[in-house]
Amino acid sequence: MSFLDLTATILNLLKKQSFQKERGNNHVHIWEHELENVLDLKNLTLHTQALPQCFLASKNAKREDLALGATKTFRRLDETETLDKYLEQENVQLFGGRRFDPMKNIGNEWRTLGDIYLFLPRIHFITSGNKTRIRINFIENDLLDNGELKPEVLFEIHDTISFTEQSQLNPYFSFDHQLPGESEWGRKINGCLNIFSNGKIGKIVLSRKQIFTAKSNTDLKIQLEKTKVEGNYIFYFKYSEEDAFLSVSPEKLFSIRNGRIEVDALAGSSPRGKSKSDDDRLGDDLLKNQKELNEHRFVTDSIMDSLTELGLKPEFIVAETLLKLPYIQHIHSLISCPLGRHTKILDLMEKLHPTPAVGGSPRELAMENIRAFEPFDRGLYAAPMGIIGKNYSEIIVGIRSALINGKNLHIYGGAGIVPGSTAEREWNETQNKMKAIAGLFS
Template identity: 35%
Template sequence: MPARLVAAEMDQAFVKELKALFAGLEKQDYNRFLRMQIPIAGMDLLQWLKNQTSEIKTYWRDREGRFEVAGVSAADSVSGALVPEYHALMNRLKTYLADADPRVRYYGGMRFNRKHASDYRWELFSSYHFTVPLFEVIRDGDKTFLACNVLVRDDQDKNKALLEILNAWSGISFQAAEHEALPAFIRRTDFPDKPRWHQNIHTALKAFSENKLEKIVLARRTCMEFEHPLNPVELLWRLKLNNHRAYYFGFQFNERTAFIGGTPEQLYRREGINIFTEAVAGTRRRGHNREEDLRLENDLLNSEKDVREHRFVVDSIGDTLNELCSRVSVEKNLSVLKLSSLQHLRKIFRGTLKDGQSDACILARLHPTPAVGGVPSAPAMEEIEKIEGFDRGWYAGPVGWISRNDAEFAVGIRSALVYENALYLYSGAGIVQGSHAENEWEEIENKIAGFMSAIEQIVPEHQPGKAHVF
């Protein structure tokens, strides 16, 4: 087989490999994932994904841009409206992964809080939803592959299963996708609006004075309304142009409903028994030039408020890893994570998990971090629900993937819900003693700058909150 296949050869090679896979199926191959993968010519994965007609679409790219996947349809999906019990959920995901090809991954996410959705716009996502795509195009380093994940259950006829996959394959397109103009912009609505935001900050500061809280993260939802429904993949493609150092994700469960984003924040990465995570908090914009950028970086590193806010995250993650791990190391000095429009304080942790510690244990202990919840965690979560006045849904929840041996989850911030003709932008600010409502409002404006840049050509200049990426 040639090193890489071009579109003209792809169909024949794919069908041949798939039929060979099914021809070799033995009884022990049922109820576990099998995978076929062939090398193909490189392509723009999001443009390929946009061109597919399937309603179910999955996208993931790691923060360093080394690994990227676009998936279509579902070989298996696991979702539930009930509040997830992490151990039960992970046991279900592991059911078919135990003997699977290690390249098979469930991609998905879950709600920020462990409560039922109170907003109808989030109902389709359930409390959690994980999918193994049926077809994938993967870029791993400088190599690109086409893959098919096969799951034949013991009550299925393998010949019928093969025909179903071939039928789905016949709808896959490798024609170049046209760039799509976004529909006309109508209006922007912030919830809370600025007067209520000031009241929310006042309420939080009062909780500090009463010794109820040390830190709380309050969010805002900005609704951008358009004349017609948005294409989530087109919007994600535009968003990805703005910043190369982020985890990009897209989970689409019907044609016009999706959760998309580009988050800088890792929750954790696990490679076997080794775990990697980081504390990220505190924000400054990037400068217009190198001199201004360094001045803003130094201001961040020497800000008592931001360093204190970051320390809450460092202490929380350190305490958690000491419970989960037999050995933990942490960077001695603060570093600055630089993105295209923002910069944040960061410390990196590494650990070796104790025997018996699983992804369920890690998720239960790490989420929510003080960077998206608060300190102490439980009272902060209660206050968030009382003060914010809207359902966060999957915003700030864990998003990522899990395979037989490894896993990686990011924190679903810098994210948006695409729902028919509206784009709901979610962003938050860490509130501690000494925070000022106006400054925190401006921080949120900076954090939605990536999305505003992605749609700015259709948002009039006079619209409030218009942000630019430097």
């Protein structure tokens, strides 16, 4: 199906629709239709100019979602009451993310994003199995008194689903600087080790970033095109003309399916080997390394405690196995439990983020030290992002990530600092983690 045929098909179907007007401006009308052709949604993302736009591919490659345009946006952390009213409705799904730490002074590169950017998409494509469905979301203000769509809404939809055969330019990026530098990193690691001596804190996750500059603006779509699932989620979020964020992350914060929540624990890592025997040896050593196991158990203990505090009964589905990715291998556990009748999704996000894998333990003390030690705002790096809804949620942790802000490229990596950590080892670990995203720019 050509882009023109796709646009025409959707508009012709929509013009025949009318909706029953409801009371209340928060009610969402959802029109859904299964398309005759299966669409490659990553490819579709490469050819849209709609704003905002958000693409998510699941790590098992079984589902892709593409959200285009906004029926409703949420840009403030104090809008939780209104957000809850939307999320209580069947099949309403919001896309986007929130900043890692709203208490940290916002960096200039994140000002367009703000503390939170969640949106109810105007257009939502879902490819799963051998089917592609389209959902279009409307609110009361989009409808005439007779329930038909206002003409301006149809024009907006036309613009949102107008795809073009544009070519992608691959700009050259030159290295600018990194924060912190290697010597400063060493001082910060030593600062963490000194803090551990008081026995009040067991882990602090510190991150660093590399900054590159291009001669012209770009939007990471060349890099999105190069991504492969390979056990990772792929998340792309373009929220302004000059800003786009890409994460190739192995870690989810939580997912919701059929009334159950699943939570990943991913902490403790080692490089991949150059041969199978070398790789197996490194993996075996990782599972026997007490420092790495302790780091992993900080995470699993925290997740179990957080879910229990919400009145849930979590259990291990997978415990302390290896998750092998192209550049790195991790200790991995999977925790699951049924949701409570009155469990709110936003409460889950607030309770689970940040896990010790990206923050530290205990949480509040670790966050205080991250604010003190890190010389930049993480923004969406290591933050919760993805799809949030009552019946279906897929919230990932935005690690292995890059931000484009105008002509500037920011690439991020972090490491868990615990007693026994060394600056050199953690520097090399962050370098290895950044390879996963930096390799997309070669």
